[in-house]
Amino acid sequence: MKIKVQAADFDVRAELSALNTAQVGALVSFVGTVRTDDGVTHMELEHYPGMTENSLAGIAQQAMQRWVISDLTVIHRVGVLRAGEQIVLVAVASAHRQNAFAACEFIMDYLKTDAPFWKKEHGPDGARWVDARSSDLSSLDRWH
Amino acid sequence: MTVPIQVNLRFFASVREQLGCSEQVVTLPSELATVGQVRDWLILRGEVWAQALSHDRSLRMAYQQVMCDSSEPLLCSGPNHEIAFFPPVTGG
Numbered sequence: 001m002k003i004k005v006q007a008a009d010f011d012v013r014a015e016l017s018a019l020n021t022a023q024v025g026a027l028v029s030f031v032g033t034v035r036t037d038d039g040v041t042h043m044e045l046e047h048y049p050g051m052t053e054n055s056l057a058g059i060a061q062q063a064m065q066r067w068v069i070s071d072l073t074v075i076h077r078v079g080v081l082r083a084g085e086q087i088v089l090v091a092v093a094s095a096h097r098q099n100a101f102a103a104c105e106f107i108m109d110y111l112k113t114d115a116p117f118w119k120k121e122h123g124p125d126g127a128r129w130v131d132a133r134s135s136d137l138s139s140l141d142r143w144h
Numbered sequence: 145m146t147v148p149i150q151v152n153l154r155f156f157a158s159v160r161e162q163l164g165c166s167e168q169v170v171t172l173p174s175e176l177a178t179v180g181q182v183r184d185w186l187i188l189r190g191e192v193w194a195q196a197l198s199h200d201r202s203l204r205m206a207y208q209q210v211m212c213d214s215s216e217p218l219l220c221s222g223p224n225h226e227i228a229f230f231p232p233v234t235g236g
Contacts, residue, residue, distance in 0.1 A: 088235070
């Protein structure tokens with residue numbers, strides 16, 4: 001299991017190859033990118049060092065307990081990110097695709113509501129903090 | 145019976161900007177027993193604090209770097225207390 005919070009970009013192909021794929025039949029990955037809506041040129045990603053890593057590790061561990069997973073990687077970037085750049089990678093290796101898909105979605109859903117990251121968008125009208133979406137909270141319902 | 149404790153306050157994102165402060169060490173009065181009571185005590189500091197930590201906004205809290213709600217009790221022992229206030233998170 002690999003959990004990283006970093007300013008640098010990541011190479012999805014290299015990260016997928018680094019996963020332990022013994023007895024694996026499925027590799028599911030999700031990459032989140034900076035939206036280009038509304039002329040957003042770049043964003044700043046702030047986080048709570050220490051709590052962020054623990055929170056991501058806790059979410060990943062819950063996923064490991066819930067599904068049969070061989071390995072997983074979560075990388076989240078912080079700092080200044082330009083439109084179109086990669087923000088987050090969640091990659092899950094498992095014997096079967098159902099487990100890998102479900103665990104990947106579970107991790108993203110909880111990352112969005114529990115991991116202490118905040119986005120500030122910069123666009124033509126200046127800078128603004130992104131509001132949390134209530135739909136992110138309600139998407140947790142399916143895991144209860 | 146509780147004793148006064150030193151706590152490291154942390155503020156993030158819009159809360160940090162409103163207060164113009166990211167971190168501050170304070171000594172809490174001994175009667176404060178929960179994270180919510182710390183918030184209410186800080187609100188009494190003045191207009192800027194009242195706005196940044198207002199009950200009219202949705203504010204998240206963490207104690208010892210774990211998300212909590214306002215009823216979270218403050219532990220009476222140990223030197224390293226950290227309470228954080230921040231808006232709902234928006235990562236991913």
